[in-house]
Structures are given as structure tokens and as C-alpha cells.
Amino acid sequence: MVKMPKRFRRNKMLLCFIFLLNQSAFSTLESLQSSLNQSKGTNALAVLYVCMVLSALLLPSFVISKYGCKKCFLGSLAAYGLYIIANFYPSSYTLIPAAALLGIGSGIYWPTAFAYVTRMSSHASPNDFAEFKRINKNTFATFFMFVYCSMVVGSAVTIAMLFTVSSIEDALGSNSNNSSVNATETMNKTCGLFYENHAPPNKGTAMSISNLTLYIILSGFFLLNASSMVLSSCLDDYPEHIIPSPQPEAVKFSSGLSDEEKNVVASEDNTPDVQEQNTEGDKISREKHPLGPLKATFRLLASDLVAILLLPHTIHIGMGQAFLRGTYFGNWISCNFGLYYVSYMMLVFSVTSLLTSYTSAKLLAIFNHRVLFGVSVFLELSVLITLLLWQTSDTVWPFFLVTMALGVSRSLLKTQTPSLFASFFHHKQNQAASLQSSSEAIGVSITFGLMSCLFPISFVVLLLVMSLLAYVMVNVCTLIRNKPFRKIS
Missing domain, CATH: 1.20.1250.20 (MFS general substrate transporter like domains)
Known part of the structure; x- marks a missing residue:
């Protein structure tokens, strides 16, 4: 070495x-x-x-x-x-x-x-x-x-x-209640499913900072x-540099371009990785025109049914991220226990996610994607149903368990999705990565945008539906991966 x-x-x-x-x-x-x-x-x-x-x-x-x-x-x-x-x-x-x-x-x-x-x-x-x-x-x-x-x-x-x-x-x-800033307690002091995110906060409450x-x-x-x-x-x-290549002639690239160019090598070499990197789809992504990545993403959607079917899955990941950071932390944790406990829950969630992400690779060597996604969906559905049926109280320890379950679920989804996309789009991995990241961001923006006009119960129900739909679509894509009618050109 x-x-x-x-x-x-x-x-x-x-x-x-x-x-x-x-x-x-x-x-x-x-x-x-x-x-x-x-x-x-x-x-x-x-x-x-x-x-x-x-x-x-x-x-x-x-x-x-x-x-x-x-x-x-x-x-x-x-x-x-x-x-x-x-x-x-x-x-x-x-x-x-x-x-x-x-x-x-x-x-x-x-x-x-x-x-x-x-x-x-x-x-x-x-x-x-x-x-x-x-x-x-x-x-x-x-x-x-x-x-x-x-x-x-x-x-x-x-x-x-x-x-x-x-x-x-x-x-x-x-007195920490004097000169307080926006707190999470609303005028009717309702937390959880019917928290009014658009309502003006009370100043001078016990939850103010x-x-x-x-x-x-x-x-x-x-x-x-x-x-x-x-x-x-x-x-x-x-500066720009020449990427070392298995080929006799190295391939010049500008790393200032999109990440598609990072893996470009010539096609004469018989190494499978090299052949995969030099497909027609990657040629589209290497266009220097600013609209090149956008065109490549839409061409993937137009040419492959699997790309369309996976959209609920990636949008669901983004919606779950926004729900956790916006609705759950604000409407359940901060509203019930104050800003201090939001920090505690963030720490619990982040540590759980970190540990899960490092063990997910070993889990994938034992179990396939469908099993791990099934575990993730089960945990998420359990949390969402609990939030729907459980009347929130002053007891804080159940929220630590809920936060840990969300950390495991979200981390499993997030860490397994790139390898799942790589297995579905091994000839168009760069366009697939662009589709994945952009659709997740769309899910985040939709959820954050609706928080000011919908009650949290709407997001819990919506996530329930999206979680089930995403799991079904992932399984359908697995079944039709190698079917003749799938368009992969």
C-alpha cells in the first residue's frame, strides 16, 4: 500500500x-x-x-x-x-x-x-x-x-x-421566561396530532427560551x-487532472463537471466495472451543457418503468426526514417537554442512525434488500400507529424508544437505497443517483411546505400510506427487474 x-x-x-x-x-x-x-x-x-x-x-x-x-x-x-x-x-x-x-x-x-x-x-x-x-x-x-x-x-x-x-x-x-422568543406551545396548548404549527406562540410560558x-x-x-x-x-x-485508466490512453476529465465524470473510462477494456461506466446513459450525463444532468434524469424516467415505480420510495424517504425534523421534534417533543429535550432526542436519533449505518453493510451480506426494507417499514409503521393511538403525556421515556426506532428505520432506508439503485440501474448509476437525490429533496420540500396548513395527523396518515406504497413498489421492481418488457435502453 x-x-x-x-x-x-x-x-x-x-x-x-x-x-x-x-x-x-x-x-x-x-x-x-x-x-x-x-x-x-x-x-x-x-x-x-x-x-x-x-x-x-x-x-x-x-x-x-x-x-x-x-x-x-x-x-x-x-x-x-x-x-x-x-x-x-x-x-x-x-x-x-x-x-x-x-x-x-x-x-x-x-x-x-x-x-x-x-x-x-x-x-x-x-x-x-x-x-x-x-x-x-x-x-x-x-x-x-x-x-x-x-x-x-x-x-x-x-x-x-x-x-x-x-x-x-x-x-x-x-427569569428565563422574560424576554422570551418564539416557543412551541400554542394558544390552545395542544401537542401531538392536532398541534397548530401556524398558530402564534405564547410568550412567557414554561417552554419559552x-x-x-x-x-x-x-x-x-x-x-x-x-x-x-x-x-x-x-x-x-x-486543477484538472488525467484520471488513471486501465486503457493505454488515459481519459481527460474535468472534476468540475458532475459526478458522472468521476467513473468514466474507455470501453475497450474487458473489466465489467469499466464496461458499466461507459454506457449510453453515462454519455448523456457527460454533456457539458448545464441542462445535461436534468436531461439525463428525465430520459431515465422516460426509458425505464422501474425508475418511475421507485419514485414513491425516494419521495417517502424525503418526507420521513422532514416529518422527523419538523413535525415530530416540534409538535411532540418540544411542545411537550421543551427545547432541551429536542436536543436530547436529536442526540439519541443521530447516535442510533450512526450505529445502524455502520452495521447495515454487514446486515446486507446476510439479508437481502427486501428483508431489510421490510424491517424498516415495520418499525416505521409501528411508530406511526403508536403516534396515532397514543395520547401524549408527561412521561418522556417512551419518546426515547420512539426516537430510537425512527433512527433505525430511517438509517436502514437511507443506507440501503444507493445499493438498491445500483442493482436496478447498473448501466445508468449516475443518472439514477441524480434521480434519487432530487426526488428525496422534493419529498422534503413538499412536507415542509405543507406543515403550515395541515395538522400533524395528516402527515402521520400520509406517511403510513407512502411507507406501504414504497415497500410494495420496491418489491414490484425486484420482481420485474429482469423481465423482457422492462425498457433499459
Whole structure:
């Protein structure tokens, strides 16, 4: 095994900590939006994810090629910082424009990270294709380990800040109910299924938090974001490079383009992986036109029935994510127990998800996708039925069990879906990945957008239906995978 150059190791760790710090701030703040800002926060998140889908489909190829990865990181991180600043004065006039700008930046942020990892790997091993693949795989594994840990870190930091502020206020003898900001308790104090997310909050209730608490939490998030910007300025900006190839002639690529180009090699080699990477569908995705990824995604939908049948599954994943972070944390946890317990539940959920994601690969070696998806759907249905039938009370420990079950269920769905798509679309993996990420974001934006006008019971019932429909569609796709009538051209 070749020892990695010092420059490679330095940039690898910088990139990992950039995402750890920034995602620790954003993922935690996103989960607190329904508790802090009610419908204003969830409406802004809906706008954020719509803009992110459009940005991810249209902008990365052009922007990364023109400005390079380092400038794209700095610009995207600045958008995250502006969104955090907008929460200091939360109104529709500040949150929605900041969320739209963040959506555009986020759509560039993630493709830039994937392109940067590939550039680093190609520079570290310019002549050995097998070594390039090994380095690329290991780098992505380390990168996503840090990303998965970000919510754990964010939740722990939030808990620490809340306890610190509480100690300060107790020492000063201040009443945390004075000068309170938006709380989650509504005028009729109804939590759970019939919580009114659009109702004005009561100020001065036991569930309110002081302005001091809010400003310290937001300042901590902004400090994490600013630290990630400082680290980003220390990154080396790798130029275009030649990917090592099994072929005699290496294939030139610009990692500023979409992630489809990361796996492009010539078709003369008889290696199965190389043949799969050089299909007609990938040629479409390699178009430099800004609409290339968008066209490729729609062509996949038009040419393959399985792609259409899997849409309920990916949309359901996005809806579940928004339900957890918006409806469940705000309408059940924060409304019943306050903001402190939202942080505890986020920590429990993130730790459970992290452990499940690391064991899912071993589980997949023992069980097939249908079994694991069946377990996930069973857990999710059990939680949703419990929320429908159970009258919420002041007892907090059952919510920890519900949160753990949601962590296992959501993590199983999220981690198994990429390999499921790879098995269905082994000739069009890049277009399938684009379809997966965009449809999940659409599910998130739809759910956040409807939170201000529907009761939580509507989302529980809708998730019940979508969960069953998604499981049925996954099984149907498994059955027709190799049928002659399936269009795969």
C-alpha cells in the first residue's frame, strides 16, 4: 500500500472537518426550526430544498469548472452563514430569501465535495487505476463518516450550550421566561396530532427560551460555520487532472463537471466495472451543457418503468426526514417537554442512525434488500400507529424508544437505497443517483411546505400510506427487474 503524500492527507482531513463543523451547525439548526420559528421556519426550509434541487441539476457543472472547488466551498459556506444570521431576526422577509440563497449554495456545495475528493485521488495516484479506485473509495468512506457524525456533534454542542446558559441565568437570578422568543406551545396548548404549527406562540410560558439562550445557540452555530470557512481557505485547489485508466490512453476529465465524470473510462477494456461506466446513459450525463444532468434524469424516467415505480420510495424517504425534523421534534417533543429535550432526542436519533449505518453493510451480506426494507417499514409503521393511538403525556421515556426506532428505520432506508439503485440501474448509476437525490429533496420540500396548513395527523396518515406504497413498489421492481418488457435502453 502506497503511503499518501502529506499534501493529500492534509487536504483530506481539512475537507472532513469542514463538513463536520458546518453540518453540525446546519443539521441541528434545521431540526430546531419548527421549535424556534414554527411555520416561518418550515416554509423557509421548503424553499431551501426546492432551490437545492434546481441548483444541483443546473449549476454545478458550470460553476465548478469556472471557479474551481475552493471558491465554490467558500461561496457555499457563506450562504450557510447568512442563513444562520437570518435566524437572529426570524421573519418571512429574512428567512425565506436566506433559505433560497442557501438552497442554491447547497446544490453546489455537495457536488463540489465529490469533485474535490476525486481530484485529490487522481492527483495522489496519477498512473495506477486500481490504486486510484482504492484511494477514492477510502477517502469517501472517511468523508461520510465525518458527515454522519456531524449531527451527533451538533446535538452535543447544543446540549452543552443550553446547560451553560441555564447555569449563567441561574447564577444571575434571571427569569428565563422574560424576554422570551418564539416557543412551541400554542394558544390552545395542544401537542401531538392536532398541534397548530401556524398558530402564534405564547410568550412567557414554561417552554419559552430567553433571547440570551437563543442568541448564544445561534452564535455557537455561526462560530462553527465561520471555522469551516477558515479551514476551507486553507485547502489546496486541485486543477484538472488525467484520471488513471486501465486503457493505454488515459481519459481527460474535468472534476468540475458532475459526478458522472468521476467513473468514466474507455470501453475497450474487458473489466465489467469499466464496461458499466461507459454506457449510453453515462454519455448523456457527460454533456457539458448545464441542462445535461436534468436531461439525463428525465430520459431515465422516460426509458425505464422501474425508475418511475421507485419514485414513491425516494419521495417517502424525503418526507420521513422532514416529518422527523419538523413535525415530530416540534409538535411532540418540544411542545411537550421543551427545547432541551429536542436536543436530547436529536442526540439519541443521530447516535442510533450512526450505529445502524455502520452495521447495515454487514446486515446486507446476510439479508437481502427486501428483508431489510421490510424491517424498516415495520418499525416505521409501528411508530406511526403508536403516534396515532397514543395520547401524549408527561412521561418522556417512551419518546426515547420512539426516537430510537425512527433512527433505525430511517438509517436502514437511507443506507440501503444507493445499493438498491445500483442493482436496478447498473448501466445508468449516475443518472439514477441524480434521480434519487432530487426526488428525496422534493419529498422534503413538499412536507415542509405543507406543515403550515395541515395538522400533524395528516402527515402521520400520509406517511403510513407512502411507507406501504414504497415497500410494495420496491418489491414490484425486484420482481420485474429482469423481465423482457422492462425498457433499459
